[in-house]
Amino acid sequence: MTTKKTTVALALMAVCAGQACGEELFADFTQVVGKVRPALHSASFGGQLTGSYSAKAQKILEPLHLYAARTHDWALVNAGQRICDTHFVFPLQNKDPSDPSNYFFAPTDEILDRTIHLLDLDILYRMGTSIESVNGRRKGDVNPRYYNSVEPEDWEKYVGALEGIIRHYTEGWADGYRWSDRMRYWELWNEPNDRPGGSWIVKSQNPDPKLNYERFFDFFVYTLKRLKTRFPNLKFGGPAMCPPSDTCFFDEKFMRGLLEKCRAAGYTPDFVSWHTYYHEPDLVIEQPAHMRKLCDEYGFKDTELFIDEWHYIYALGKDFWGKSSPESMAKRVHPTTGLFGINSAIFTLQVLIGLQQTCLDQAYFYGCRYDGIWGVMLGNGTYNKVYYGLKTFGTAVAAGDRIVKTQGSKPVRLFGVTSADGAKKVLIVSAFKCPAGTIEVEVKGIAPDVPARISCLDDKNDLTPVEAVRDGNKFKFVKADGHSSAWLVEFGNF
Numbered sequence: 001m002t003t004k005k006t007t008v009a010l011a012l013m014a015v016c017a018g019q020a021c022g023e024e025l026f027a028d029f030t031q032v033v034g035k036v037r038p039a040l041h042s043a044s045f046g047g048q049l050t051g052s053y054s055a056k057a058q059k060i061l062e063p064l065h066l067y068a069a070r071t072h073d074w075a076l077v078n079a080g081q082r083i084c085d086t087h088f089v090f091p092l093q094n095k096d097p098s099d100p101s102n103y104f105f106a107p108t109d110e111i112l113d114r115t116i117h118l119l120d121l122d123i124l125y126r127m128g129t130s131i132e133s134v135n136g137r138r139k140g141d142v143n144p145r146y147y148n149s150v151e152p153e154d155w156e157k158y159v160g161a162l163e164g165i166i167r168h169y170t171e172g173w174a175d176g177y178r179w180s181d182r183m184r185y186w187e188l189w190n191e192p193n194d195r196p197g198g199s200w201i202v203k204s205q206n207p208d209p210k211l212n213y214e215r216f217f218d219f220f221v222y223t224l225k226r227l228k229t230r231f232p233n234l235k236f237g238g239p240a241m242c243p244p245s246d247t248c249f250f251d252e253k254f255m256r257g258l259l260e261k262c263r264a265a266g267y268t269p270d271f272v273s274w275h276t277y278y279h280e281p282d283l284v285i286e287q288p289a290h291m292r293k294l295c296d297e298y299g300f301k302d303t304e305l306f307i308d309e310w311h312y313i314y315a316l317g318k319d320f321w322g323k324s325s326p327e328s329m330a331k332r333v334h335p336t337t338g339l340f341g342i343n344s345a346i347f348t349l350q351v352l353i354g355l356q357q358t359c360l361d362q363a364y365f366y367g368c369r370y371d372g373i374w375g376v377m378l379g380n381g382t383y384n385k386v387y388y389g390l391k392t393f394g395t396a397v398a399a400g401d402r403i404v405k406t407q408g409s410k411p412v413r414l415f416g417v418t419s420a421d422g423a424k425k426v427l428i429v430s431a432f433k434c435p436a437g438t439i440e441v442e443v444k445g446i447a448p449d450v451p452a453r454i455s456c457l458d459d460k461n462d463l464t465p466v467e468a469v470r471d472g473n474k475f476k477f478v479k480a481d482g483h484s485s486a487w488l489v490e491f492g493n494f
Helices: 004-015 057-064 106-118 154-168 209-228 254-263 279-285 287-297 326-332 342-355 385-399
Strands: 025-036 069-070 121-125 184-188 237-239 272-278 304-312 360-365 402-408 413-419 424-432 435-445 452-457 462-464 469-471 476-479 484-492
Touching: 025 413, 057 106, 057 254, 057 385, 106 121, 106 184, 121 154, 154 209, 154 435, 184 209, 209 237, 209 254, 209 272, 237 254, 237 304, 254 272, 254 287, 272 279, 279 287, 279 342, 279 413, 287 304, 304 326, 342 360, 342 385, 342 413, 342 424, 342 484, 385 413, 385 424, 385 452, 385 462, 385 484, 424 435, 452 476, 476 484
Parallel strands: 025 435, 069 121, 121 184, 184 237, 237 272, 272 304, 304 360
Antiparallel strands: 025 402, 402 413, 413 424, 424 484, 435 476, 452 462, 452 484, 469 476
16 A cells, blocks of 8 residues: 555655656666676685684675685784785895795785685785884984885885795795786785875985875886886786875876876886775766776776775765764764665665776775774674675676666666576665665566565665565565665575
8 A cells, every 4th residue: 555655755766766767767687788797896805814703704705706805904904914015025125035035925825825715716916015004203203103104225126025926926936826817916005195104105204295206106117117027917006096085086186197107107007096985876986987088098098997995984084084083983883874884885785786887997895804894794793784785796796797787876776687598687776875665676577477585685684585565577675764775686486
């Protein structure tokens, strides 16, 4: 029975959905419009050597069906282990990088082996260092002290060490491995534009960010030249650029400086990478087209595009990135609107859906540790809402690799896939921050007698089975509140 309240909600939904074409929401399983690109469903999660989740990683990650892992910050979430970061693998940078005895490979060997062979994830290896966010001062110091994000003293030896690390994992050097098929991509540095004196510090600790950046551009080109010449079959790029604090978009001025330096030197980065943290899916989904245009302008039309950190945040600028307080922490851990609440989960799902239709080549969801505000686990060991958002998308892409035609709207995005033989068909219906009410979707190409299993993800349900409200080929999804929701629809016999 349609009540007056439901009618109002439906009217609000129509306005909210903004159905500009004057058509209903639909999914048409008779029309294949593209292929799923699994590399856009990657993350920074990987094997762990320490922590309570080290033995549970496979159980946690397997249902997400991720494609690859980025190694950034792994040293920070593996307490006491010297892994991945260049200064841990090659700790004494005045030593000879051609001598295998000057490297400490063992724990990195272990974590990469677990990630590749146990978790079945490819690797994007971030060279350089994990970020230094707390920097000490000693009495009499004018500037904070940084220990690892400083410019290398000897560029030649430092890049020689990078070559040694790459040789170890792709050519078998120093009792190493031949994983070049699983470790094709190598990224230089992380967030070099993060605050004057943050993630890239010149030796003089010059307070002028322009001079800091120019020095980084020179270092980037020098390293790019060396590595591309030495390893022509691998891919090198970066710089894992962070966004300005008051916008989710990338730092165009910084990127122009880097691209200009590369063009002048005659070296093309195989990929460019940047980070984005925001609270509206569209402003993440729009970024690849802007970066594509920028790279093309400098003649780098074959350079691949990576967003290799992205995550939901509820506000921009100091409202989020400012100094922590009890009030700000309460917002961050709020069970509905916080970093791992239902709005974050559906934001995550809608970004994954939207990126499939862009020119982006790879995307890596951030967290790297399983618990905490950026992770997928709550303190009691259960999964948070973001985990189920990732699982929803992973279930779809594991079922089929062909994307079917859908028509959604800004707050209500649809994503349908089918397997090559048509035996499996899956539809995702996601609603981000829109009013309570009923969402009606027409599903074409599915016979009325084909069973449909529907699971709901919302403020109270974690992919919980719900009854299908179905009238022939029309499905109705009841949205209980003004927060975000999603439904996973699997067609067939179960």
